[in-house]
Amino acid sequence: MSSILQVKQLHKQFDQLKAVNGVSFEVDEGMCLGLLGPNGAGKTTTVEMLEAIKTPDKGSIQYRGAPLNEEFRNNAGIMFQSTALQDFITVRESLELFQQLYPKVSDLEQLIQDCALGDFLYQETAKLSGGQRQRVLLAIALVNDPDIIFLDEPTTGLDPQARHNFWQLIHKIKQKNKTIVLTTHYMDEAYELCDKIIIMDHGEIISQGSPRDLLSEHFNDVVIKLQKSDDLESKLMSLEKQRCSMSITRHESWVEMQTSDVNQAVKQLLAAEISLSSMQIRERTLDDLFLELTGKELRT
Amino acid sequence: MRWQRFISILKARDREFVRDRSALAWNILFPLLIILGFAYAFTGDQLDQYKVGVIHQPENDEISFYSTQYIHFIDINELERTTAIDKVKRHQLDMLLDVDEKRYWINDSSPSGYMLEKVLAGSGGEGYQKQRVQGEQVRYVDWLIPGILGMNMMFSALFGVGYVVVRYRKNGVLKRLKATPLSALEFLSAQVVSRLWLIMAITSVVFIGCDLLIGFSMAGSYLNLFLVYALGAFSMISMGLIVAARVKSEEMAGGLLNMMSWPMMFLSGVWFSLEGLHPWVQKLALLFPLTHITQAARVIMLDGAGFLVILPNLAALLVMSVIFLLLGVLLFRWE
Numbered sequence: 001m002s003s004i005l006q007v008k009q010l011h012k013q014f015d016q017l018k019a020v021n022g023v024s025f026e027v028d029e030g031m032c033l034g035l036l037g038p039n040g041a042g043k044t045t046t047v048e049m050l051e052a053i054k055t056p057d058k059g060s061i062q063y064r065g066a067p068l069n070e071e072f073r074n075n076a077g078i079m080f081q082s083t084a085l086q087d088f089i090t091v092r093e094s095l096e097l098f099q100q101l102y103p104k105v106s107d108l109e110q111l112i113q114d115c116a117l118g119d120f121l122y123q124e125t126a127k128l129s130g131g132q133r134q135r136v137l138l139a140i141a142l143v144n145d146p147d148i149i150f151l152d153e154p155t156t157g158l159d160p161q162a163r164h165n166f167w168q169l170i171h172k173i174k175q176k177n178k179t180i181v182l183t184t185h186y187m188d189e190a191y192e193l194c195d196k197i198i199i200m201d202h203g204e205i206i207s208q209g210s211p212r213d214l215l216s217e218h219f220n221d222v223v224i225k226l227q228k229s230d231d232l233e234s235k236l237m238s239l240e241k242q243r244c245s246m247s248i249t250r251h252e253s254w255v256e257m258q259t260s261d262v263n264q265a266v267k268q269l270l271a272a273e274i275s276l277s278s279m280q281i282r283e284r285t286l287d288d289l290f291l292e293l294t295g296k297e298l299r300t
Numbered sequence: 301m302r303w304q305r306f307i308s309i310l311k312a313r314d315r316e317f318v319r320d321r322s323a324l325a326w327n328i329l330f331p332l333l334i335i336l337g338f339a340y341a342f343t344g345d346q347l348d349q350y351k352v353g354v355i356h357q358p359e360n361d362e363i364s365f366y367s368t369q370y371i372h373f374i375d376i377n378e379l380e381r382t383t384a385i386d387k388v389k390r391h392q393l394d395m396l397l398d399v400d401e402k403r404y405w406i407n408d409s410s411p412s413g414y415m416l417e418k419v420l421a422g423s424g425g426e427g428y429q430k431q432r433v434q435g436e437q438v439r440y441v442d443w444l445i446p447g448i449l450g451m452n453m454m455f456s457a458l459f460g461v462g463y464v465v466v467r468y469r470k471n472g473v474l475k476r477l478k479a480t481p482l483s484a485l486e487f488l489s490a491q492v493v494s495r496l497w498l499i500m501a502i503t504s505v506v507f508i509g510c511d512l513l514i515g516f517s518m519a520g521s522y523l524n525l526f527l528v529y530a531l532g533a534f535s536m537i538s539m540g541l542i543v544a545a546r547v548k549s550e551e552m553a554g555g556l557l558n559m560m561s562w563p564m565m566f567l568s569g570v571w572f573s574l575e576g577l578h579p580w581v582q583k584l585a586l587l588f589p590l591t592h593i594t595q596a597a598r599v600i601m602l603d604g605a606g607f608l609v610i611l612p613n614l615a616a617l618l619v620m621s622v623i624f625l626l627l628g629v630l631l632f633r634w635e
Contacts, residue, residue: 051479053635070481078479084471101480140476 004029004148004179005050010059012045012203019045021203023059027148032170032180034194036187036286042203043183044081044152050181051078051150063148074103077146079137081153081183085125091136092121095143102144114172115139116165131162138169148179155189167192187286197286201294211286218292219284221260224269227278228253239272322552350412351575353384353393356400363424371416374575388413389433390443390602392573395420397428405431442517445510446597447570447590450532452506453499454564454590457536458543458557460495465544466553469635478634488629491544492537499533500526519604525597531614532593535621539589541628564590569598592616 005027012020020042027033035043048054050061052068063072085094095112099105112118115135120128125136134154141149151170155163163186170193173180184190190197191211198208207214224246226232236248236255246257246265259265262281269276353376358366366373376384376396387393388405394412396405397420404420406413420428468474477487510516518525539560547553567574567581568590574582585591596613599605 053475053479073479073481076479078476080472080476080479082472083476084473085476086468086473098480101477101482103481144480 002029003027004064005181006060006062006065007050008060010046010049010061011057012042012049012054013057018203020049020056023200023203023205025198025205025208027179027181028196029147029179030177031195032174032182032193034190034197035181035183035200036185036190036197036290037200038185041200043200045203046200047150047152047181047183051076053078074144075147077141077144077149079134079141079149079151079154081156083137085136085140087126088124090122090124091117091128094125094136095139098140099143104145106143106145108143111139111142115142115169131158131165134158134162134166135169138166142173146178148181149173151180151182153183153185155184155186163189187290191286199290199293206293207289214289215284215286218289221258221284222262223282223284223288224257224259224262224265225280225282226255226257226274226276228255229275229278232274235272235274239268239274242268244268322549350394350416351392351573352416353387353396355381355384355396355398358399365420365423365425368419368423371419385433386603387573387575390573390598391440392575401429402427403429403431405433407433441514442602443598444571445516446601447568447594449503449506449529450568450590450593450597451565451570453503453529453533453593454536454561456499456502457495457533458540458561460498461491461537461540462543462547462557463550463553465491465541466547466550469548470550474634484632484634485629488541488632492534492541492625495537495540496530496533499537500530503529503533516601518601520600521606524605524607524610525600527614528593528596528600528610528617531617531621532589532596535589535617535624538621538624538628542624542631545628545631546633564588567591569594586616589617589620592620 003026007026008024010020010023011018023042023046025033035047037043045054049056052061052072061068063069063075086097089097092112095108095117099108112121115138117132117135117139120132125133128136138151138154141151154170155166158166167189170180170182174193180193182190182193194211196208196210197214199206209217232255240248245261245268246259249256249258257265257269266276269279349370351372351374353374355376355378357373357375374393381396381398384393384396385405388396388407388410391407391410391412394406394410395416398404404417404425406417408414417430465474468477511518540557543553543556543560547556565571567577567585568588569585570590574585574591577585592613596605596610599609
C-alpha cells in the first residue's frame with residue numbers, strides 16, 4: 001500500500017507550550033487513521049498542520065511525495081472541530097457555494113443522498129440540529145470528491161444515535177477507498193472506524209498501530225466487572241490477603257478485576273462467597289490501553 | 301428568569317470584555333479622542349454663530365460691525381469673489397461684504413443673513429448697499445442630500461466589510477474558506493465587488509426615493525455623480541478592508557470603525573460647511589474620502605459642475621482607494 005501522506009519530525013510551539021513535539025508517521029492510501037489523545041494532547045494542532053491551516057515550526061509534510069500545494073488543497077476534504085457557515089444561506093446553497101470553489105466536484109445529488117440531507121436541504125444552516133449540522137459539514141468536506149479527508153472530532157457533542165448514523169456515513173466513505181484522518185477522544189469510535197491509531201499525549205506519539213495489534217501487544221487478559229454491594233469490599237480485602245490471581249481496581253460504583261485465567265478467577269470469587277449476579281466479562285479496550293500507557297483516563 | 305444563570309452569563313461577558321484589552325482601550329480612548337477633537341475644532345473663535353466673508357479687510361475699525369462678537373469674519377481674496385457669492389447662495393457664508401465698495405451680499409432665504417443685515421444696519425453699516433444673491437434658491441435639504449448619501453455609503457462600506465469579515469474570522473468561516481483553494485485576493489475582491497454594487501443599488505434607490513418625495517436640485521451630469529459615488533464607495537470599502545485585515549474581535553472592529561466613521565461624519569462637511577472650522581481641521585478633512593465625495597457631489601448637484609471641476613476630488617479618491625486597498629490586501633490574514 002503506497003503512502004499518501006508522510007509526516008516527519010513535526011514541531012509546533014505556542015509561546016511556552018510545546019503543542020506538537022517531534023511527531024512522525026505515514027498515512028497509507030485508503031486507510032482510516034485515528035489520532036487519539038485527551039484534550040490538549042496536540043492532535044488538533046497536528047491535524048491542522050496536515051490540513052495546511054497551521055504552519056509547522058519544524059518538520060515536513062508531504063502529500064504524494066510533494067510538499068502541501070494547490071493539488072493538495074484541491075484533493076483534501078476538511079471538517080473542522082467547529083465551523084460556522086455564513087448566516088442566512090440554506091444547506092443546498094452552502095454545498096453549492098463550496099462546490100464552486102473546487103475544480104473537481106462530486107455529484108451533488110448523490111452526495112445529498114449519501115449524507116441524508118434531503119429532509120433539511122432548504123433550511124438555513126444556522127437552524128440545524130447538531131447531527132444534521134455535522135452531516136452538512138461532512139458533505140461540504142466531500143464536495144470536491146477528495147482523496148484524503150480530515151475529520152476533527154466529528155461526533156463530539158452528538159447523541160449516541162447521531163454518532164452511530166455518522167459512523168455509517170464514514171463506513172460508506174471508506175468503501176470508496178478514500179483515505180481518512182480522524183481525530184477523536186471516543187475510543188469506541190476509533191475502534192469502530194480506524195485501521196490504524198496513533199495515541200498522543202503532551203504533543204508526542206506514545207504508541208501507534210492497528211487497534212487489535214496494540215491491544216494484543218499490551219494485554220493478554222480480560223476484565224471481570226462487579227457492581228459494588230454492602231459486603232463486597234470486606235470480601236475483596238480478604239481475597240487480596242490470600243494468593244489471588246487477579247489485580248483489582250476500585251471505581252465509584254463498581255469493581256474491575258483483571259485476569260488472564262477467567263475460570264480460576266471465578267473459582268476464587270465463589271470461594272470468597274462473592275455474589276456473581278452482577279458479573280460482566282469484557283475484553284480490554286483502547287480506554288484500558290490509554291490508561292496503561294499514560295496512567296490517566298482518556299476523556300478528562 | 302433564573303438570576304444565577306443571568307449573573308453567570310453577566311460575569312462571563314464582563315470578563316470577556318475586560319480581558320480583550322485592545323477593545324477595552326478603544327472603548328476608553330475613542331470617546332476621549334472624539335471629545336478632545338471636537339473641543340479643539342469648536343473652541344475659541346470657532347464658536348462663532350455667523351460667518352461673514354470680507355473682501356478688502358478694513359484697515360481700522362471704521363464701523364463697529366467688525367467688532368461684533370460671535371461673528372467669524374473670513375478674509376476673502378478679490379479673486380474669490382464669485383466663489384464667495386456662490387457660497388452665500390448655498391448658505392456656506394451668511395453674508396459677503398466688500399469694504400471698499402461698501403456693498404454686501406445676502407441670501408434672502410437665509411435667517412442668519414437677515415439677522416446680520418439688521419446688525420450691520422445698527423452698527424455703522426447704514427450706507428452699505430444691499431446685493432441680493434441671484435439665481436435659484438438652495439434649500440438646506442438640497443445642500444444636505446449629497447453629503448447624506450455619501451455618509452450612508454460610508455457606514456455601509458465600513459461596517460458592511462470591516463465588521464462582517466471580522467465576524468467571519470471570529471466564528472471560523474474564514475478558517476473554513478482558507479482550507480479550500482480560494483485565495484485571499486479572490487475572497488477580498490468578492491467582498492469589495494459585492495458591497496460596491498449593493499451600495500450603488502441602495503444609493504440609487506435612496507436618490508430616486510428622495511427625489512420623488514421631496515424633490516431636490518440636480519444641476520449636473522448623472523454620469524459624473526455616478527463616478528463620484530462609485531469611486532467614493534470603493535475607497536471607503538477599501539478603508540474597511542484595513543480593519544478587516546487582522547482584527548479578531550468584533551468589539552475591537554466596532555471601536556476602530558467608529559473611530560473612522562465619526563470624525564468623517566462630522567468633519568467632512570455633511571451637516572455643516574467647513575468654512576468656519578479651524579484651518580487645520582479643514583486640512584485634516586481633506587484626508588477623508590467622505591469630504592471629497594461630499595464636495596464633488598455637492599458641486600455637481602447644486603452648481604452643475606463638470607468633470608474638470610471634480611477631477612481633483614476624483615484623483616484624491618483614486619489615490620486613497622489604491623493605498624487603502626493595498627494595505628488591506630497586504631495585511632490580510634485568514635486567522
